[in-house]
Amino acid sequence: MAAQASPDLTEFYKLSQPKKPPCRVGFARGQVKAGDRPQLDAALSTDQGIITNSAIQQWFATRKQEVSVSAIVSHRKATCTCGGD
Ligand SMILES: [Zn+2]
Numbered sequence: 001m002a003a004q005a006s007p008d009l010t011e012f013y014k015l016s017q018p019k020k021p022p023c024r025v026g027f028a029r030g031q032v033k034a035g036d037r038p039q040l041d042a043a044l045s046t047d048q049g050i051i052t053n054s055a056i057q058q059w060f061a062t063r064k065q066e067v068s069v070s071a072i073v074s075h076r077k078a079t080c081t082c083g084g085d
Contacts, residue, residue, distance in 0.1 A: 020081045020082075021081060022080075022081060022082040023071055023074065023075055023080035023081045023082055024067050024068065024071040024075075025044075025067055025071050025072055025075035025080065025082075026075065026080065026081070026082035028060050028063075028065035028066075028067050031063075031065055032060075032063045032065065033063075036063065040056075040059070043055075043056055043059065044056065044072075044075065044076055048076065053069045053072045053073055053076070054069060056072050057069055057072060
């Protein structure tokens with residue numbers, strides 16, 4: 001019985017995959033008041049030529065959240081850790 005195959009744990013691995021933490025923007029979004037979030041979401045999905053990344057950065061800053069412009073850029077492009085699957 002030395003050659004006994006080890007059990008296939010693939011299914012467990014898949015189920016155990018830790019959820020990726022949100023990016024800085026996603027995290028900061030969770031820190032602001034719930035009532036502020038729809039406003040933020042609308043701003044994030046508005047054209048960057050109308051609502052700039054630095055405007056969003058300042059919006060966060062007034063709510064005591066420090067978020068870098070590059071984090072906002074990747075969040076808007078959905079290339080951050082909270083985007084996709
Ligand atoms: Zn994000």
